[in-house]
Amino acid sequence: MEQKEVQIMVLIATIIVIILAVSLIFFFSYFQQKKTTFLLKQREIQQRFDEEITKSKLEIQEQALQNISWEIHDNVGQLLSVAKMQLNILQLKVSEEQRIKVQETSNIVGKSLHELRGLAKSLSPDTIKNKGLIESIKLEIERFNRLNFINSSLKVSDEPYNLSNEKEIILFRILQEFCNNTLKYSKAKNLAIELKYTGNLLEIYAEDDGIGFDINDTSKQEGIGLLNMKSRAKLIGGTIDLKSSKNNGTKLYISCLK
Known part of the structure; x- marks a missing residue:
């Protein structure tokens, strides 16, 4: 009878140990899963944060380029246009020899105005939106070749x-x-x-x-x-x-x- 009781106790102890082992494995697995999920979520949050930071930087850069484009086109371009107009008027009031030099200067100002407007277009996001990728690249290539860069x-x-x-x-x-x-x-x-x-x-x-x-x-x-x-x-x-x-x-x- 005692031997039977011992066997029963051993069996019960074995079952308890197995249950504890299974429970430990389950809890460990559950904990690891939670940890992995948490780390993945943290990585995802960090990735989204990094993407938002990069997007914000790019938006700031694009806005800065847009502002520069406007400044070149509207302000610098306007000043050069006025300078060219004044040179054309001056041509009518100077001697023939001076007229040639004024004309050369006027041509240089005109070319500068043309190149500045081309540069303004390449800086503006609106130009890329309107003309598309291929046409925008073509404009850059033409500008490089035209200036012999x-x-x-x-x-x-x-x-x-x-x-x-x-x-x-x-x-x-x-x-x-x-x-x-x-x-x-x-x-x-x-x-x-x-x-x-x-x-x-x-x-x-x-x-x-x-x-x-x-x-x-x-x-x-x-x-x-x-x-x-x-x-x-x-x-x-x-x-x-x-x-x-x-x-x-x-x-x-x-x-x-x-």
Whole structure:
């Protein structure tokens, strides 16, 4: 009888241990699940916060560019227009020899006015919205070539389609950042941009034949520009890859879903 009681006690103890073990496993699993959910939620909140900060920065930048565009077009442009008009009037009151010099000066002022208005358009988000991505890039390429900054080209493959205004503005700003770095620092002679429309994916290639730079050095302007480009691409779910090597130029690749 005692042996039977011992067996029963052992069985009961075993059941209790099993129940405790299962309970511990359950609670541990439940705790881990809650912890994972909490961490994922925190990461999501942080990601949304970072995106909002980036969006706010971009909105401020776009507003600043819009203001600069207005200032150039309305104020500086108006002053140059008045200067050109006064030079034209002056032509009628001077000698033939001086008239030629005044005419040359008037032509320079006219060209400056034309280029400033072109620059104002490239800075304005409204221009990109109205003209679209391809036409906006074309205007930049034409401006570079007209001013003999660099030999630039644009190639569009397959059948183009429109993206949302937000995507087109961001993609244009990324390319603008790349082009500005090329013009300022690369000492490149050639710049080539290609837009490849395949299905629902837009792929953009940009390449210069400049001196290149260290993409890991974020203390330089080119490195800062790369961080800006990556932040912008992330907002539209795009991917970006930048490669640069000494004396072999810089290559930019962007992909973005329709």
